[in-house]
Amino acid sequence: MSKLITIRGRKHSFQISRRTVTVIAMLAIANIAAVMICVGLGSQTINPIAVIRSLFGAGDPSDSMIIWSLRMPRTVIAVMVGSALAVSGALLQGIVRNPLTSPDIIGISGGASLGTVVFILYFSHVSIRFMPVSSIAGAFAAAILIYIFAYRRGITPLRLVLIGIGMATALTAFTYMLILTASFTPTAVAVKAFTFMTGSIYGASWDKDVLTLLPWFLILMPIALIFARHLNVQELGDDVAASVGSSVHAKRTILLLISVALAGAAVAIGGAINFIGLMAPHIARKLVGPAYGGVIPVSALIGSLVLLLSDLIARVAFIPLDIPAGVFTAAIGAPFFIYLLYRHRNGAQ
Amino acid sequence: MSVIEARSLTLSYGHKPVFAELDLLIPPGKITVLIGSNGCGKSTLLRSLARLLKPQEGSIWLDGSEMSRLSSKEIARRLAILPQGPVAPEGLTVHQLVKQGRYPYQSWLQQWSKEDEKMVKKALEVTDMEDLSDRSIDSLSGGQRQRAWIAMTLAQNTPAILLDEPTTYLDMTHQIEVLDLLFDLNEQESRTIVMVLHDINLACRYAHRIVAVKDGLIYAQGAPETIMNERLIRDVFDMECQVTADPIFGTPLCIPYGRGRKVLQPVMA
Numbered sequence: 001m002s003k004l005i006t007i008r009g010r011k012h013s014f015q016i017s018r019r020t021v022t023v024i025a026m027l028a029i030a031n032i033a034a035v036m037i038c039v040g041l042g043s044q045t046i047n048p049i050a051v052i053r054s055l056f057g058a059g060d061p062s063d064s065m066i067i068w069s070l071r072m073p074r075t076v077i078a079v080m081v082g083s084a085l086a087v088s089g090a091l092l093q094g095i096v097r098n099p100l101t102s103p104d105i106i107g108i109s110g111g112a113s114l115g116t117v118v119f120i121l122y123f124s125h126v127s128i129r130f131m132p133v134s135s136i137a138g139a140f141a142a143a144i145l146i147y148i149f150a151y152r153r154g155i156t157p158l159r160l161v162l163i164g165i166g167m168a169t170a171l172t173a174f175t176y177m178l179i180l181t182a183s184f185t186p187t188a189v190a191v192k193a194f195t196f197m198t199g200s201i202y203g204a205s206w207d208k209d210v211l212t213l214l215p216w217f218l219i220l221m222p223i224a225l226i227f228a229r230h231l232n233v234q235e236l237g238d239d240v241a242a243s244v245g246s247s248v249h250a251k252r253t254i255l256l257l258i259s260v261a262l263a264g265a266a267v268a269i270g271g272a273i274n275f276i277g278l279m280a281p282h283i284a285r286k287l288v289g290p291a292y293g294g295v296i297p298v299s300a301l302i303g304s305l306v307l308l309l310s311d312l313i314a315r316v317a318f319i320p321l322d323i324p325a326g327v328f329t330a331a332i333g334a335p336f337f338i339y340l341l342y343r344h345r346n347g348a349q
Numbered sequence: 350m351s352v353i354e355a356r357s358l359t360l361s362y363g364h365k366p367v368f369a370e371l372d373l374l375i376p377p378g379k380i381t382v383l384i385g386s387n388g389c390g391k392s393t394l395l396r397s398l399a400r401l402l403k404p405q406e407g408s409i410w411l412d413g414s415e416m417s418r419l420s421s422k423e424i425a426r427r428l429a430i431l432p433q434g435p436v437a438p439e440g441l442t443v444h445q446l447v448k449q450g451r452y453p454y455q456s457w458l459q460q461w462s463k464e465d466e467k468m469v470k471k472a473l474e475v476t477d478m479e480d481l482s483d484r485s486i487d488s489l490s491g492g493q494r495q496r497a498w499i500a501m502t503l504a505q506n507t508p509a510i511l512l513d514e515p516t517t518y519l520d521m522t523h524q525i526e527v528l529d530l531l532f533d534l535n536e537q538e539s540r541t542i543v544m545v546l547h548d549i550n551l552a553c554r555y556a557h558r559i560v561a562v563k564d565g566l567i568y569a570q571g572a573p574e575t576i577m578n579e580r581l582i583r584d585v586f587d588m589e590c591q592v593t594a595d596p597i598f599g600t601p602l603c604i605p606y607g608r609g610r611k612v613l614q615p616v617m618a
Contacts, residue, residue, distance in 0.1 A: 003483070006461060015448075015461035097438075133531075226457050233452050239401055243452035244505060245425025290438040291445050294461075314396035 018295040027301035031079070034308040038078070039071040043318050074204040078302045078311045078325070080217045081201065081270030082280075084262045086225050086303025090284065091279025094231040096160055097250055100340055102277035103234050103263035104138070106164025109274070111142020111169030112267035114195060117175050121182050121191050125293035129212055136264030142171060143260050170199075172272075199273035199326020201311060209269050218266035221300065223256050228292035231255060237292065241340050273326040275301045275333020297311070306332075351427050351509035351541050352377050352412055353398055359406035360397060367393050368565045377508075378534070378539040382479065382552040385562035386586050391435065391545050394562060398452070399430035399511050399542065405468055425453035429502040430511040435546075437486040443497045444482040448503030464550055472503035476530060492523025499530065509541040510534070516546065524548070528555050549586075553577055553600040561585045577601035 005021065007014045030284045040051045046063050053059035089102040103109045110196050115138020150163040179193045195202065200290035204210070233241040241248045246343040263277065280303040283294060288294035317323075353375040361369045367390045367614060375398070375549055376382050383391040393550045396402045397497070400410060400416050409416040411427060429450070435445055450472065451465040453543045473479045476496045502510055516524040532555055534540050552559060553573040560570045569576045582590050588605055596600040 006466070008461070008463070010460040013461045013463075069489075128395065226413075229452070229455070229457070229460060232445075233449050235438045236446075237432065237435055237448060239396075239430070240435055240449075242401055242434070242503075243399065243425065243430045244449060245420075245422035247421050285440065289445070290440045291443065 001136075004177045005276050013237040014122055016293065017288070020288045020298070024297055024301065025109040027298065027305065031301055031305050032309070035075050035079070036054040036313070038075045038106065038308055039067045040310050041110075041312065042066070042071060043319050067204075073206045073210050074136060075308065076200055077201045077204040077209050077213065077269060078307045080210075081273065082215050082276055082303040082305070082307030083300035084217060084221070084266035084303075085270070085273060085276040085297040085307075087261035087282030087296055088259045088266065088283075089303075090281035090299040091224060091227075091255055091261075091262075091290070092277070093232065094235055094292060095255050095259065097235060097237075098160065099282065100161050100278075100337075100344060101164070101263055104260065104272065104274045104277055105168065105337070106160060107142050107146055107167030107171055108139050108260055108263050109267050109272055109277075110168040110175070111145075112136065113266040114138045114142075114171055114175045114178070115264070116196060116268050116271075117178055120189060120196065121178065124189065128208055130165050131212060131270040132216055135268035139260045139267070142167065143256065150329035181309050195324065196271045196273070196302045199271040199329070200314075200322075200324035201270050202322050202324070204269075205311050213265060213269045213273065214260070219230070220258055220262050220265070225293075225296050227251070227258065228296050271324070273307065274330050275336065276306055276329055278340075279333055279336050280306065282336075351507070352410075352544070353428070353509060355394075355398060356408065356410060357407035358394075358397060358404050358409070360393065360402060360404050362393075366565065368397075371565070371567065373398075373560065373567060373570075376511075376545055376558060377541050378535070379557040380535050380542045380544075380555055381558045381560060382556035383543070383545045383560050383562060384547075384549060384552050384568070384585070385518065385568075385588065389562045389585075391563045395511055395513055395543065395545050396430070396432075397427040399428060400424060401432075421451045425507070427507050428509045428511065429505040429507045430504050431513065431515060433497055434520045435498055436506055441488060442485050442488075443478055443489075443500070444471070444498055446486060447478075447482075447500045447504050450501040452515070453505065468506050469504050474498040475503060476500040477610070490523075491493040491519050492526055495519060495523070495527055496530070499527065503534070507514065507540075509543070510540070510549075512544040514545050514547065516548070516551070524551065531555070541597050549582070550595070550601075551605050553602070554595065554598050573601050577603070 003018055004014050005018055031319065036048060036051055040046045040048060044066060046067065050059055050063050051067065059118055068342040083341050085103070092101050092103055093099055113134040115135040116131060119134035123134065125242065146164050146167050150160045230246060233254065234242055234248065238248050280299045282296045283302050284298035288298050307325060311325040314323040314325045314328055355371060355373040358371040359369050381393060385391040393402065400409065408544040411419065411424065416424060424433055435455060435598055447469050451468065454465065473482055476499055478500050479495055481489065481493060486497055489497065498516070509592055519527065528551060531542055535542050556573055559570060559573050559576060561568045561576070568585050570579055578592055579590060581601055583594070590603050593602050594606065
C-alpha cells in the first residue's frame with residue numbers, strides 16, 4: 001500500500017500523493033456536475049437528459065440556443081474567473097507567507113477594478129480585448145504601492161494586511177468617485193461600471209468575455225503550476241530557500257507577477273468578486289496538505305466550484321432578479337475571514 | 350571534501366561594521382565550531398560563508414572558485430546551511446520537507462528521479478526518521494523536528510554542512526542526539542561540518558577545531574585542547590572560570606566561577 005504515486009519516464013519524473021489524485025478527480029466530477037446544473041437551471045428549466053443531448057449537439061434547437069448562447073458563456077466565465085482568483089490567492093499566500101492574504105483583501109483586485117473602470121469610462125472606443133491589459137496594469141500599480149507603503153526593512157505579514165486593507169478601501173472609494181464624477185458619462189456606461197463593481201458575470205458572451213479572458217487563462221495557469229515547486233522551498237523561509245539553491249528574489253518576483261496578472265485578468269471580466277482567493281487555498285490545504293503541487297490545482301477546482309454555485313444561486317434564487325455573484329461569495333467569505341483572524345490571533349500558527 | 354575560505358571579508362550592518370578584512374580557512378573533512386558571546390558576529394560569519402549575506406568587500410571561496418561566480422544551484426550541491434530556528438508550513442510532513450533538499454538537482458520535468466528517492470530514503474534512515482516520515486512537522490518534539498531539518502540538508506547530499514545553533518531550544522538528551530548524529534556524519538562520510546554552538550564544553554567535546562570570535566575578529570583558532578584556557582574565556586566571554594579536563598572524554602571542560610552552593614564532600618559517580 002503506497003500513499004505516493006511515482007511517474008517516471010526518460011526525461012521526466014514526478015511524485016504525487018494518492019490522496020491528491022483522488023481529491024482532484026472528485027472535484028473535477030463535482031465541477032462537471034455543477035456546470036450541467038448551471039446550464040440547465042434558470043427561468044426556463046431544462047432537464048439533465050436534454051442538457052446532455054444539447055451538449056452533444058443532438059438536442060432541441062430552442063434548448064440548445066439557451067444553453068449555448070446564453071448560459072454556457074456565463075458558466076465558462078465562472079469556471080475561469082473562479083479558478084484564476086483561487087490560484088492567484090494561493091500564490092499570494094505562499095509568496096508573503098501569510099494565510100490571511102488574498103488579492104482582494106490587500107487591494108490588488110481594487111487596483112484591477114480601478115484599471116477596468118478607467119477603461120470602461122475613457123477607452124470605450126478601444127477593442128474590449130485590451131480591457132485585461134488595463135486591469136492588470138491597475139493591479140500592478142496597486143501591488144507596487146502596497147509594497148512601498150508596507151516596506152520598512154522587510155515586510156511583516158501584519159503590516160502588509162493592514163496597509164492592504166487600507167489600500168483596498170481607498171481604491172474602491174476612488175473608483176466610485178471616478179464613476180460618479182465623470183459627468184459626461186452616459187447612464188448606460190455608469191450602470192455598466194456599477195454592475196462591474198459588485199462583481200457580476202451577468203450577460204457574459206462568447207466573443208466579448210470568454211475570448212478576452214481565455215488567452216490569459218491558458219497562458220498563466222500552466223505557468224502557475226510549473227512554478228509551484230519554487231513556492232514549496234520559499235515557504236521554508238528565505239534562508240532555507242537560498243540554501244537549496246533557489247534564486248529567491250527573482251523567483252518571488254515572477255510568482256508575484258503571475259499572481260497579480262491572474263487577479264487582474266479575472267477582475268477585468270468577473271468584476272470585484274471577493275473572498276474566493278482567500279477561501280479556496282485554505283480549503284485546498286485542508287484537503288491535500290501544504291505542498292503547492294497539490295494546492296494549485298485543487299484551489300483552482302474549488303474556486304471554480306464556489307463561483308459556479310454562487311452564480312447559480314444569484315441567478316435562480318430570486319428570478320426574475322439577477323443578483324451579482326459577488327454578493328454571495330462575500331456572504332460566505334466575510335465570516336470565513338473573521339474565523340481565520342480569530343484562529344490566527346496572537347500570531348498563533 | 351569541500352574547502353571554504355573567507356578572504357579579507359568586510360561586512361557591516363548599516364553603519365556598524367561587523368567584520369573588517371577577516372581571513373578564515375575552514376579545514377575540509379573536519380568539524381569546526383564557531384564560539385563567541387552574543388552579538389560577536391559568529392552567526393553573521395557562518396551566514397556569509399554560506400552566501401546568505403553578501404560581503405561588502407572581500408570574497409568567499411569554495412573549492413578554489415569565488416562563490417559569487419558560482420550559480421546558487423551549483424553552490425547548493427556542495428554546501429548546505431541550516432539556519433537557526435527554521436519554521437515549516439502547517440501540516441507539512443517530514444517526507445515532504447526532506448524532499449525539498451533535492452531542489453538543486455531538480456528541474457520542472459525532473460521532480461522525482463531515482464537518485465532523489467534514494468537520497469531522501471538514506472537521509473531519513475541516517476537521522477532515524479523513517480517511522481515518522483508521514484507525520485507532520487508541527488506534531489513532532491523539538492529533537493525530532495531538528496532531526497527532520499537535518500535530514501533535509503542531508504538529502505541535499507553536500508560535502509559541507511553548515512548549522513547555525515542546531516541545539517538551541519533542545520533539552521540535554523536531544524542536544525547530544527543531534528551532535529552525535531553530526532559527529533557520525535563527519536566520521537563515517539568525512540563531511541565538513543561547520544556550526545555555531547553556545548555550549549563551550551560541548552564545542553570542545555565535538556569540534557576538531559574551534560574558532561573563537563570576539564568583536565568581529567578571530568581571537569583564536571585551533572584544536573580545543575591547544576587554545577582553550579582561562580584567558581580565552583575571560584577575553585571572549587568576559588567570564589572567570591577554571592579549565593580542567595572532562596573526566597570521560599579528556600577534552601577541555603570549563604567551570605565558571607560565581608555564586609552557588611558548595612558541598613564539602615563531592616559525590617563522584
